[in-house]
Amino acid sequence: MTAVSGTPLFGGRVARLRRTRPGFLTVVSAAVLALMALAAIGGTWIAPYDPAAQDVALGASMPSWAHWAGTDDLGRDVLSRCLAGARSALLWPVIVTLCTCAMSTTLGLLAGYRRGWVDAIMMRVVDLLIALPGMLVLIVLVGVLGGGIGWAVLALAVLFTPGDIRVVRSLTMAQRELAYAEAARTLGLRPTRIMFRHLLPNIAPTVVAGALLSFVAGLVALSGLSFLGIGLPAGTPDWGLMIEENRTLLDLNPWASVIPAALVTIAATAATLLGDRLFERLSDAA
């Protein structure tokens, strides 16, 4: 028993990760994401105005002392809406990521560990799902189901999962042949216990790095759906929705759509950079 749990869980990798100094850009990215997370939590309190407060008589206006980023055509403060919009723009992609991780890890471990017919069937399905034109399927699915954000999140998770299943499966297949897994089997541990208690910790770093990329893909896809007017109700402060709603105001107050567009871009870039660096470290360490 002790021998099994005493195997180096994260290999030597985590130790190596801790030892190397993170680069400047990695720190900046992490800081940016942390700031955005703060806005997501407390954005509505820091916002100078109520993000839903309208002044239709004022309409769309350029930035001024009263409204630093101007207003949209319903006279709502763009800055406040950007701050408040962080919540919906970031929360839903996080949920997509969690769903994707949960599904891909469970199914990938199962397929990679059990092999046999479970694996064969799952891989056929994965092949099929991967071959689908994703965006097309997403639009049809969410459009037909009525356009709620819940369906969009679920559909995205289902579309993202197959790719991650492949990764988890191949990692599991490599790990199950290693000595510690062999030992666990010899000890007669239940397969679920071996999969989740012993194999999972060893593939976890890759799963985390993959999760960051899922988060980016989710962020981009969900803000894209909002941009198409699918998903969130009109009026919700949300970056993607703001880009769409204010797209026609480029001549009256361009900042109303340019700022949220820049925010989505920055968030996606920061998360990609973090994920990329994490992968680099992992492959260097391996």
Add this chain to the structure above:
Amino acid sequence: MTSATALPRVALAALLLLSAGCAGSRQDRADTLRWALSEVPNSLDIAHGFNNPSTIVQFAVLDCMVTLGKKGEVLPGVAESWTHPDPLTYVFTLREGVKFSDGSPLTAEDAAYSLSRHVDPKVASQAASYVTMVKKVEATGPRTVTVTLSRPNQAFLPTAALAWQIVPKKLAEAHPADLGSPEVGTLGTGPFKVAKFSLTEGVTLERNPLYWGPKPALRKIELRTITDPETLRLAVSSGEADGTADVRPSEARKWTSLRDVTTTFYPADNIAFLSLAVNQGPLKDVHVRRAIAHAVDRAALVQLMTGGHGGQADLFLPKPQLTALYGAALPALPTYAYDVEAAKAELAKSAYPRGFTLATPYDSGGENVKAMQAVAADLAKIGIMLELKPLPSEKYITQRMDHEDLAVQMANLYYSTPDPSEVLPDLLSRASAKPQGFNFSGYGTAALDAGLDDVGRLEGEARRKAITKVLAEVAEQVPYLPLFHNESAIAVNKRFTTDVGTWTIDILSAVRPAGA
């Protein structure tokens, strides 16, 4: 792979357009109009194509029995005169010598059949609901047609200016379901005849030399469909198209800023309103409805939705209909000024003094998205929370027509005649308070139904009084909150002028070469 085949297409299209551009500089095109439509005309028969792009072509080709004048008055069309011997009977006398564009003469049989076909289930006409009051249509002489109504209805004559398009009986009888399709086409007595009709390549009309009226100013009209509104605007701006009537009021700003294009605005026969479903929940309470009426800042909505090309509505009828009915002296009825305090006071009188929450579906692809947000924000100020639920257009409309989740809905309905009977019964009668009906408020009483009957039946001053009574009840009970009316617009480039108003039926014939 796909792109490899597409590239030559693009190049070919470009070449064709270049050559078209060269031809365009020649003067022989002065009386050729290139008109842009935002949607495809799908049928040249109102029975199967009762929609804007289709009717604009239909009215250039087909004459109606009567037509509308500048003030909405009913004028002779193919009928040179008519009598109205009793409330149920109209006797029309046809003009002499009217011929279809193939040379065959127009008979009273043709004229009679052209109306009665709309009630034929084999035709399944989209205009059927316009002629439900017609009991019998007969050719009672070589030049006389007698119409008998099942109940007196003042809307009959003005709707005859739209729905009673004259087609040859022989052709229409042979093609009940597909008259007006590209394969069958149509035949009319109007100012133009169809030279080409294709769903993909558009429509070409030519001057009808046999037309009985004044010679049309245009020799040829080429109609093309450009579905993307921005592309359409660019096409008109660059001179590729000479004009369009598909100017969205919300985009007026973009059109008026175009050089070399004249955009003319005129009052549309429309009314935008909120329907408040009175049969369940908090909206059952008249104080709640009045509170809503006070809480909505309609002046701000007008600004948002019409950009200055419209005005606030207080009475529940399109503005041109009100003008036709009352002139400038509108009846003094209760109105609800924008007043948050008054709204709160009204709400305090109801069973929901602190407000409530209502699920409010809306069309996420429709034009009212911004307006619904503005309304929701206004109502939030008095504690009424609208939970906006986005639905795809088709789902939203289906749900609305099935009368599900009606609660608070916004609609902007466009009409075509100056007669209030086209508006009021649909929106207020108990008969249409059922699924597929247009009474989205569900409001209705036996007394109101009787009042609506009076509106259809009476004439002159008595009718005016009956209408005022209905409007007063709406103002009192607020099943609907009138929001605004707006203007429509027509845009043409410098080579053409237009004389189009609210009641212009044949828009294309109202366009003429500049200086002609």
Add this chain to the structure above:
Amino acid sequence: MAFLARRLGAAVLLLGVLSLLSFVLLAAAPGKPENLLLGPRPSTPETRAAIRAQFHLDDPIHERYLSWLGGALHGDFGTSVYTREPVTSIITERLPVTAGLATYALILTIGVGIPLGLAAAMRRGGRLDQGITLTSLVALAVPPFALSILLLYGFAVTLGWFPVFGAGETAAERIAHLTLPAVALAAGEAAVVVRQMRAAALDLVGQDYLTFARARGLSLPRVWISYALRNTALPVLTVGGLLLAANLTGALFVERAFGLPGLGELLVTAVARKDIPVVQALVLLGGAVVVVVNLLIDLTYLAVDPRVRHGAVAS
């Protein structure tokens, strides 16, 4: 041959599943497309029934699918319920815009991505490499529609160099209209190619034949261009093919942002209108594009690389 047959079988299966899935989803969702057709006007039950009959909206779902399938196999994809145009002509009308955009973007992607990737690999670790790697990372993350808005504002509104909306009509106009959208679409994809190219080229550095070529005294750029390029052709070709497929099926954000009347925009409106024939044809077209591109990539591998060819035969 067996390989090809198997691939074709899989392709047909994929298209079948795709079309069946979307058909069932669309048809099973409650709704009445005839309402949109009739517009905001009262109608009689007879009229509504006639339209439902005309478009076979009340037939059992399997009959509708089979009759659709029968037509589709003969190249007849039916008529749009909403505009009543034949679906094939709606699509051919819009295809040039999307295809032009996709091709333009692919040209930009390859034209910019390969040289930059090679340059980064040649100067591994240098300033240039770092700059290119970082830029490509940013480009990779930018959502195309957000980039579209930024480009629109920068180059079309502020500088006025490019038109704001629409697809243009003449060839020159079309290129001008499609430039910004193509850049927006290509940015992220060029980044993928840069990274792919750089990685592939670096993999080669350690290979013997490259060392040998250097030893023979060939100049460095010559070695890179003639050897590295040839040997990295396959992975780049793969990526290029996949990108073309993605461009053809997923350009809808860019199309929407720039007001381009392309296939993506058509899909979004057709789904909202529940215009089943149009959606079906687009889904099938999208699936076919993906399948064909994948098949072509595999065939190219077979033709170009003997190692793969033998491997395929062996399996």
